[in-house]
Amino acid sequence: MDRPARLGESVTITYTVTVTGAGDLTMTNTAFGPEQPCAPAECAPPPEECVDGVDPETGIPCDTVTGGLPALTIDKSSPNVANAQVGDVVDYTITVTNAGTRDFTVAAPATVVDDLGEVVDDASYNDDAAVDPAGGTLDYDEPRLVWSGALGAGESVTISYSVTVTAAGDRTLTNTAYQSPGPCAPEECPSPPEECVDGVDPSTGLACDTVTGAAPGLTIDKSAPGLADARIGDTVTYRIVATNVGPGTSPPTPPPPWWTT
Known part of the structure; x- marks a missing residue:
């Protein structure tokens, strides 16, 4: 001036x-x-x-x-989701860190949402979510898990939970942990970002991280062409074709000697 x-x-x-x-x-x-x-x-x-x-x-x-x-970073991992099979328990871990220079407080807390919408079609949530160190609030209302709490500059918390694979849906287990602009109940939180680039939602600038896994899907086709006209003394041949329709890969277990594909 x-x-x-x-x-x-x-x-x-x-x-x-x-x-x-x-x-x-x-x-x-x-x-x-x-x-x-x-x-x-x-x-x-x-x-x-x-x-x-x-x-x-x-x-x-x-x-x-x-x-x-204050500024969050989110690191989400699942060591066993990549090779998940039907019946397996898949563990998820979310590490939330305040990388900023000011604290998140009780009055203005950090809030992280994990949307399991594309997981619970293929798995059941085991209702075992925990946070370490204990603090804040941790709520689940399908399909969202929400943690909200104070977090000092330089401090971290770890959120963990598990699901059991059923492969009842599309057999792709994808979910994103992301920062909410403010506290929210699970049913009222914003939707997950459309994409997460280098740990950030490009549309909001807030932290996020995505984990994807795929379970195999098995189809079985059994036939016996000579069964319909079989008589006593005839040899009837059965044929069983098992196909992995994906998208995951079955483990490299050799089939038994009698298996025919």
Whole structure:
């Protein structure tokens, strides 16, 4: 701002920014009075420090405001989902970390949602979700598991649960853990992101992570062409064809000697 100011007169300048969390998660800026009027692109850089409202090097007035930001990272894993078979128990682990410079608090908590919508068509949830260290709230209302709680800067919590594979659906087990903008009940949380790129939902900038696994699907076709006209003493040949219609792969177990494909 550049205008004359009478003795005792004040002016107030206001502006806003929208937080993206894309930088170092610390928002620091300094207002200062340059020694001479200047265009924005030609003004001197801000003071390196501002002590008691003054730049110690030049004596010009200044004031600095600094704020930190909380920011989540989410790392989801399932060591046994890749080779899951019908009847297997699949374990999921979600590590949630506050990588920011300010705490998530009880009043403004971190909230993570895990949507099991594309899992529970092929598996049953075992109702065994836990969080370590204990704290916050952990709720499940099919198909969503939601944790919400305080999380200090640099701290992490681990959420774990399991499902038992039934392969009753499309036999693809895909689910995404993602950050909600605020606390929510499972039935009211936002939908999972359409994609998760490098740990972030591109449309919101919030943390996410996706895990995908596939179970095999078996079809069996049994036939005996000579059975219908068989008489005493005839040899009847049976043929059984088992096909894995996927999308998962069956384990490399050799068939018994009598198996014919």
